[in-house]
Amino acid sequence: MTTTPTTMTPACPPDTLASSDAVLTVDGLRVRFDTEEGQLYAVDGVSFSVPRGKMLALVGESGCGKSTTAYSILRLIQKPGHIIGGSMRFFPRDGHPIDLAALRDKDPLLYRIRGGAISMIFQEPMAALSPVYTIGNQLCEAIRLHQHLSRSQARQRAIAMLGHVGIPGPAARLSQYPFELSGGMCQRVVIAMAMIGNPQLLIADEPTTALDVTIQAQVMGLIKRLQGEMGTSTLLITHNLGVVAQMADEVAVMYLGRIVERGPVRQVLKHPAHPYTMGLLASLPGLARSKAKLPAIAGAVPSLSQRLPGCPFHPRCPHAQPGRCDIGTPPAMQSFSAGQYVACLRANEIQPGKVPQ
Ligand SMILES: Nc1ncnc2c1ncn2[C@@H]1O[C@H](COP(=O)(O)OP(=O)(O)OP(=O)(O)O)[C@@H](O)[C@H]1O
Ligand code: SF4
Numbered sequence: 001m002t003t004t005p006t007t008m009t010p011a012c013p014p015d016t017l018a019s020s021d022a023v024l025t026v027d028g029l030r031v032r033f034d035t036e037e038g039q040l041y042a043v044d045g046v047s048f049s050v051p052r053g054k055m056l057a058l059v060g061e062s063g064c065g066k067s068t069t070a071y072s073i074l075r076l077i078q079k080p081g082h083i084i085g086g087s088m089r090f091f092p093r094d095g096h097p098i099d100l101a102a103l104r105d106k107d108p109l110l111y112r113i114r115g116g117a118i119s120m121i122f123q124e125p126m127a128a129l130s131p132v133y134t135i136g137n138q139l140c141e142a143i144r145l146h147q148h149l150s151r152s153q154a155r156q157r158a159i160a161m162l163g164h165v166g167i168p169g170p171a172a173r174l175s176q177y178p179f180e181l182s183g184g185m186c187q188r189v190v191i192a193m194a195m196i197g198n199p200q201l202l203i204a205d206e207p208t209t210a211l212d213v214t215i216q217a218q219v220m221g222l223i224k225r226l227q228g229e230m231g232t233s234t235l236l237i238t239h240n241l242g243v244v245a246q247m248a249d250e251v252a253v254m255y256l257g258r259i260v261e262r263g264p265v266r267q268v269l270k271h272p273a274h275p276y277t278m279g280l281l282a283s284l285p286g287l288a289r290s291k292a293k294l295p296a297i298a299g300a301v302p303s304l305s306q307r308l309p310g311c312p313f314h315p316r317c318p319h320a321q322p323g324r325c326d327i328g329t330p331p332a333m334q335s336f337s338a339g340q341y342v343a344c345l346r347a348n349e350i351q352p353g354k355v356p357q
């Protein structure tokens, strides 16, 4: 993996939080995949902050770059991918800020941070558990990697953590293999593994996709409860705005490798400023603020290898203005209302619910 080291700047950009309020500030992150199809800019100048002790949800259609953003934070991007720009400043509770983008690939600090101060629940949770080791083995291994505990102390901690995530009979579970547990129970084990190091930042990438609907609600409730009890900050990746409405404090909406809107959840869901956010909301009647629905978002997401001029959303946007939205560089993020930012040239002209004929 190649990175472009960045220098730490004392001043925060205007659209990100000050270090005292944020656990992570990502600024201008760019990730490119060099493929036979061409150069794919999967993440193309993404900036956001995860507020300390709160939950930021990153939403957007499949392929918009959510997982690539998450993998970048933990520096898990593999070839043919490269982080080609930006900074990712992590502000530990104690100690100096660390620009994760500037660390060398094999920096020992990265190994300490992964699964320690920052942990992740991956999009494919079962991949996080080895089928050939017991739950106890895997949990104790995770504990002993980051904490100086004896075997019996690690075992006690594992039992306590399994109990904490709602697994009945936790001591007996330690000797079981993942295949002996239901999908929901396995996901609780994965969450226990992610939380066992008492992380300051939890990244949860679509943590419930493999589960049925009732279990999904329980697991999301568990993540939220643990966040409150352990004071964790969470970056939740999802394409489900219903989950965002119930769980998150802040939301960032991603389209084609860029954040197009972000702000407090209530504000963004009630008064969306970007036509793409409006389109996403229109497909959720329960969340739409009026009965006048926008049409479903027309067209397909363009290929990442085609870098269109102007606003990346213009080929699909019902409000696109020829000669304005399809020229020049993509619109910059601008303040729309208190805490709400939008990357749309016409945000102040568009009336929600009114689509040009
Ligand atoms: N290893 C890779 N090689 C080439 N392209 C990749 C690679 N990983 C991701 N991409 C491309 O980067 C883009 C973003 O992918 P990413 O997995 O981040 O999307 P996502 O928003 O997480 O989607 P989903 O909701 O389906 O999980 C996609 O176009 C994908 O094809
Ligand atoms: S800038 Fe133009 S094309 Fe882009 S979202 Fe706004 S109105 Fe639509």
Ligand SMILES: [Mg+2]
Binding pocket: 066, 067, 068, 123, 205
């Ligand atoms: Mg993904």
